[in-house]
Amino acid sequence: MAGGRPNLVGLIFPAIGDPFMSELLEGIETKLVEEGYDLLLYSSQRQRKSPRFLPLNEHNSDGLIVFANSLSDAELARFHRLNFPLVLLHRSPPEGLDIPCVTVENKKGARTAVKHLIDHGYKNIAFLAGLESHEDAKWREIGYREELARHNIPFRPELVAYGGFSAETAKAAVENWLFEGIKIDAIFAADDNSAQGAMYTLQRAGKRIPEDVAVIGFDDIAFARYMNPPLTTIRMPIKEVGRHAAIQLIKLMKGEKVDSLTLLPTDLIIRDSCGKD
Structure with missing residues (x-):
């Protein structure tokens, strides 16, 4: 990595404060810490309102996990041309780009x-x-x-x-x-x-x-x-989604083979708002 600062992974996501994102972040961070990586966070909400230089990039991280609706297809294609390790969450890669994705059923x-x-x-x-x-x-x-x-x-x-x-x-x-x-x-x-x-x-x-x-x-x-x-x-196994994204990214950064799609199961949880007899 440029600058000689290894073991940094970036997460780009739409907005801070959603309980869903908190659980997802926990799953990602737990696995990365186990493997000796630190996590950098960037909310793309401001980026969408006023496009500017992306603070998380190939110059300050070893790889990126990118949540749906967080980066444009053009930016994903740029990273792909650089062979920069990327994993997508809850979205498919742009057509013609071989970028692994983690999502649910x-x-x-x-x-x-x-x-x-x-x-x-x-x-x-x-x-x-x-x-x-x-x-x-x-x-x-x-x-x-x-x-x-x-x-x-x-x-x-x-x-x-x-x-x-x-x-x-x-x-x-x-x-x-x-x-x-x-x-x-x-x-x-x-x-x-x-x-x-x-x-x-x-x-x-x-x-x-x-x-x-x-x-x-x-x-x-x-x-x-x-x-x-x-x-x-x-x-939805939210924490597991995050953990699997981290696993796939770590494999990419190590030059190992990864799955193009990780599809995790969902389950019906019955409580009082419907169907609990």
Whole structure:
């Protein structure tokens, strides 16, 4: 490495403060420390608002772990041309670039969530979609649609609203459904943050969970079990995702063979917001 400062790895991610990112960071850092690497962090939020020189690069780190929506395809291609070690989290590499990726079974997890709702008699199942540019969000919506189709339940566009992986955005979406009088007996949220916003809005409107409207999230971040009622959700092995990203990057930096795709399983965690008998 330039400057003779070895054993530094960079993590580029969208924003600080999300509970999801805290768990992911723990998984990455634990493995890196075990292998003798220090971790440098950079939030790309400011980079997107005002493009400038990237502080984490080939001059001050041995390799980078890059979260979805954190670097442009052009910047990833530049690193790839330099043969600089990169691992992507929750996104595929740009076409033609052989960059390893670590993610989870998003579509399968979404189908499991919707099947759970249908098995409990729910038919008017709304979906709070995630960020439009995020691959996880895309696969979760595909899973939602496919499971409805498998059970011969017609897809209704009015039951899909933008939740944006955000409690505040989800609150506005659910308020609109209630205002419009759209019949909903269950909500599948693309992440636990939007599930939290949905539950808050439903309860403020006098709706009981799950008696009037059931709610399922995705991720199983730490506070999901402490919601009122505790949230049924699809557990993503967040720390394991981080650990596997670190493992793949360490192999790359050592010149070892790596997997082009690491796909980790998801599991249904049943709590009181739906399906706990």
